[in-house]
Amino acid sequence: MSDSKPVVTKAYHQPLGDKLWRHFVIGVPYFWLLLFFLAPFSIVLKISFATPIVAQPPFTQLFDFTGNASQWLLATWDNYQFLTEDNLYWVSYFKSIKIAAVSTFICLLVGYPMAYGIARATPTTRNILLMLVILPFWTSFLLRVYAWMGLLGKHGIVNSLLMNIGLIDSPMQMLYTDMAVYLGIVYTYIPFMILPLYATLEKMDTSLHDAAADLGAKPWQTFIDVTLPLSMPGIIAGSLLVFIPAIGEYVIPALLGGIDSLMIGRTLYDEFFVNRDWPLASAVATILLIIVVIPIMLFQRSQQEQE
Template sequence: MNRNARFTRNGAGRRLVVGVPYLWMVVFFLLPFLILLRISFSESRIGLPPYTEVFEWLGGLSFRVLGSFSNYQFLFTDDLYLSAYANSVKIAAISTALCLLIGYPMALGISRVRGQARTLLLMLVILPFWTSFLIRVYAWIGLLKSEGLINGLLLWAGIIDSPLALLYSPFAVYLGITYSYLPFMILPLYASLERMDGSLLEAAADLGARPMAVFLNVTLPLSWPGVIAGSMLVFIPAIGEFVVPELLGGTSTLMIGKVLWSEFFLNRDWPLASAVAIIMLIILVLPLVWWQRHQQQSEGDK
């Protein structure tokens, strides 16, 4: 009997421990996506619920399909949606790169500090993550607006003559996403750098490798799992981001999360919003599945 199986010789208890979380996630996480798929084939109507039926039951096991692909046809013929998807992927990718650029040196620095100072530095990375996301995005409105702090400083220093239009621009969206997702990049990076065996670095240095060569040939390849995990944690949720483009991007930045929100809350077209969501899900599932495979492979390697 292996040591894992020993913990539960009791069959009923074991079923309960597996079954409760399983049931919860199937009912409240998987099932909703099936319903989302179903409603994406229906049509919007006035009434409760605000969508038409997709199947008509004819008694017994027979039914008639009433749904159609009209929402998807509409998505692929209107440029607004296609460019919103493309723009979201672009913004998410650039923000991920920016997070990596700022986060990597930071994670590296923290992993090289010892003792209490390291705990403190790590704490300072986690702390913003615990304070409200909404409020941290809001803070940038005060900094970026035309009479805000950044424009004030630039004017005072004489670098510019009139305030720059920083707020409600694509720049503000990149800044906002990079800012709010940075901790998600740093923590997995730190975890992979911290585990690294310091003697490998010393060995490379003793053999005469320059610091840059040590970094490129030893540090970077060993921290690769952290780079991938961090990038996934930033890139995937950033594609569907709503709060940042809504508060900082104004009308100038088209992102699919914002489009979904307005289809649902402003146009009250639930079926079209569902179709927007399904396409978004398909875009996200590709990197997710790849990541899952990658993780299982690296777990298998151990």
């Protein structure tokens, strides 16, 4: 029916009002995101080449046209050079990538069976289970991390429980360790792993499993050869949704980690708020941005393939 309708000619006869409406709907959110999301990155890049000074704002301009021509350009590589020379930053970047990668892997190991179970449950149970996965989003993230401080502390619930049943004699140091950071990240980000996994597993055609079983495949063979490859889009999406935000995480290492738990988000935050070295913080952010943009682009590509 709609085939006979000349859709193409519509564009030529578009009245002014329709055109304005179209420009308005596309243009306003587009402009907002360009101005407040994309443009700021270029400013971070710019300031990462500036020199810190004690002033308001605390950095120099990149150009000074008052003197003679050879001194116009004030931009320097000093911040980046400093980053490569000081061990602290290497350690921070490396440790962030390590913590994010290991946490992502643990989320995958724990989240996959959960997502699988939810996808295979009866509709009523499924809705309840899904709601339980989403429920933590509705309470404050900060307070949930804070609750872990109460659980893991020296006089916390876990330590008193272990002491009461006689497993340990004196309180274990659990809070302010790397283990607490892993625990916090896995706990916080696991819904981001479960939901995309669930979405792909739920859509999966179960007749493929029956076919594999009929052809004599053992359950684990069916899983490795059929289920796992088919759920790859979910695995990729979930892993990136955990890995990318975890790499720059500030709150969890600041509250649960020890003084030595240097994740790059915390280093950047301290560089900015404690040392007030804005250009150096910008340089740290630029490198971090490069590290996360690559997986984001991969993510977008996998999203487009799904469509």
